[in-house]
Amino acid sequence: MNDSSFVSVPIYRSIAEVPSGFGPSIAAIGNFDGVHRGHQDILGSVVEEARARGVRAVAVTFDPHPESVLRPQRAPKLLTPKNERLRLIAGTGVDAVLLLTFDQALAHMPPREFVSRVLVDALGVRALREGGNFRFGYRAAAGVKELAEFGAEFGFGVQVHQAVRVHGLEVSSSAVRERVAAGDMKRARWMLGRVFGVRSTPVRDRGVGSRLLAPTVNLAPYQGLLPAFGVYVTRLTIGERCFQAVTNVGNRPTFDGAGFSVETHILDFEPVDMNEDTPLYLEFLLRLRGEHKFPGPDALKAQIMRDVGTAKRYFRLT
Numbered sequence: 001m002n003d004s005s006f007v008s009v010p011i012y013r014s015i016a017e018v019p020s021g022f023g024p025s026i027a028a029i030g031n032f033d034g035v036h037r038g039h040q041d042i043l044g045s046v047v048e049e050a051r052a053r054g055v056r057a058v059a060v061t062f063d064p065h066p067e068s069v070l071r072p073q074r075a076p077k078l079l080t081p082k083n084e085r086l087r088l089i090a091g092t093g094v095d096a097v098l099l100l101t102f103d104q105a106l107a108h109m110p111p112r113e114f115v116s117r118v119l120v121d122a123l124g125v126r127a128l129r130e131g132g133n134f135r136f137g138y139r140a141a142a143g144v145k146e147l148a149e150f151g152a153e154f155g156f157g158v159q160v161h162q163a164v165r166v167h168g169l170e171v172s173s174s175a176v177r178e179r180v181a182a183g184d185m186k187r188a189r190w191m192l193g194r195v196f197g198v199r200s201t202p203v204r205d206r207g208v209g210s211r212l213l214a215p216t217v218n219l220a221p222y223q224g225l226l227p228a229f230g231v232y233v234t235r236l237t238i239g240e241r242c243f244q245a246v247t248n249v250g251n252r253p254t255f256d257g258a259g260f261s262v263e264t265h266i267l268d269f270e271p272v273d274m275n276e277d278t279p280l281y282l283e284f285l286l287r288l289r290g291e292h293k294f295p296g297p298d299a300l301k302a303q304i305m306r307d308v309g310t311a312k313r314y315f316r317l318t
Contacts, residue, residue: 007083007086007087007089007090007097008090009090009094009095009096009097010095010096010097011086011096011097011099012096012097012098012099013099013100013101014100014101015098015100015117015118015121015122018098018122018123021124022056022096022122022123022124023055023056023123023124023125023126024053024055024056024124024125024126025050025055025056025057025058025095025123025124025125025126026046026049026050026053026055026056026057026058026125026126026127026128026129027046027057027058027059027060027119027123027125027127027128027129028042028043028046028059028060028128028129028130029059029060029061029128029130029134029136030042030059030060030061030130030131030134031061031062031065031066031173032059032061032085032088032089033065033076033078033079033080033085033173034079034080034085034173034176034177034192035080035085035088035089035091035092035192036079036171036172036173036176036191036192036193037164037166037171037191037192037193038131038161038163038164038171038172039092040092040193041161041164042129042130042131042161043057043059043089043092043093043094044092044093045129045159045161046058046059046094046129047092047093047094049127049129050095053126055126056095056096057093057094057095057096058094058095058096058097058098058123059089059092059094059096059097059098060097060098060100060118060119060123061085061089061097061098061099061100062099062100062101062102062106063082063099063100063101063102064102065078065102066102066107069102069103069104069107070107076173076174076177076225077177077223077224077225077226078224078225079173079176079177079180079192079196079224079225080224081199081223081224082099083199084199086099098118098122098123100118107138108138109137109138110137110138110141111136111137111138111141111142111146111150112137112150114136114137115147115150115154116154119154119156120154120156125156126155126156126157127156127157127158127159128147128151128156128157128158128159129158129159129160129161130144130147130158130159130160130161131160131161131163132144132160132161132162132163134147144158144160166190166191167187167190169187169190169191171191175191176188176191176192176196177225179191180196180225180226180227181225181227181228182228183227183228183230183232183287183290184287185227185232185284185285185286185287186286195235195283195284195285196227196283196284197281197282197283197284198219198222198224198226198281198282199279199280199281200219200220200222200262200280200282201219201220201276201277201278201279201280202217202218202219202220202274202275202276202278202280203218203219203220203221203261212238212271212272212273212274215265215266215267215269216263216264216265216266217236217238217263217264217266217274217280218261218262218263218264219261219262219264219280219282220276222262226249226262227249227284227287228249228287228290229249229250229251229290229291230248230249230250230287230288230289230290230291231246231247231248231249231287231288231289231290231291231307232246232247232248232249232284232285232286232287232288233245233246233284233285233286233288233310233311233314233315234246234247234264234282234283234284234285235282235283235285236264236266236280236281236282236283237280237281237282237283238272238274238278238280239272239273239274239278239279241270241272243266243267243268243269244266244267244268244311244312244315245264245265245266245267245282245311246264246265246267246288246304246307246308246311247262247263247264247265247282247284248261248262248263248264248291249262249291250291251291252291253291253292253293254293254294254296254297254299254300262282264282265304265308267308267311267312267315285314286314288307288310288311289307
């Protein structure tokens with residue numbers, strides 16, 4: 001039920017796991033991919049109201065992402081894979097997360113049944129907070145208007161939140177994905193409220209031993225969203241150690257057949273304990289340039305030295 005290895009609140013993976021008498025509660029429902037500023041606004045208000053009323057604050061979310069079931073050919077690459085998303089949701093202060101398996105049974109559940117079984121019977125919801133574009137139930141038949149009607153019937157209130165805007169940009173998961181996919185880390189950071197980063201482990205086929213003795217680390221294959229191909233100023237956390245770095249995302253076209261990699265060169269390197277299971281957290285701070293094919297290794301090396309110099313200036317200034 002509760003995977004305490006990465007999140008500090010109970011995670012209920014079905015309504016059957018929710019303890020009897022769990023409610024009353026205040027809740028928000030959503031995919032929460034990225035747990036961006038808009039999600040933080042809604043979940044923060046859930047926590048605030050729950051504390052004021054002396055009840056539980058709960059986030060209801062789904063795995064896998066509904067699009068991967070309903071329209072797999074259009075399913076987005078996620079900003080935050082499941083474990084990271086749960087960790088970030090827990091960080092908003094909620095008391096519990098209900099993580100529902102999104103399958104055909106849930107996809108075909110009528111809106112009224114979802115409200116009755118999940119919100120009323122399992123969670124004892126007294127109030128819901130949602131974004132204006134929230135939809136649920138079979139074929140997304142119901143929105144916030146219908147939700148308010150169910151609330152009047154079952155005895156809970158519904159508050160609709162307007163979209164959060166940052167520097168004139170409307171915040172949404174799809175908008176953040178667009179910025180990350182374009183390599184625009186500054187605007188992605190504005191909308192997320194934090195630096196965009198990915199959690200992974202070292203690649204397994206590079207002879208990773210018990211100690212890292214060279215300043216280059218390659219990430220293991222990563223299924224979530226990565227920034228556009230190019231070179232970035234980054235920070236790499238290895239276990240408990242954080243290093244300044246430069247990272248190349250791409251196919252390394254200067255070398256025929258090199259293939260895709262996320263390769264990070266540590267600037268302030270010191271030997272560090274590491275094996276193929278060591279957790280890595282790579283944060284993308286600034287895009288320096290796109291990926292280019294150079295005439296040969298010497299030209300590439302000269303450009304890398306320029307990139308390193310730019311990155312060092314960035315860290316000195318920030």
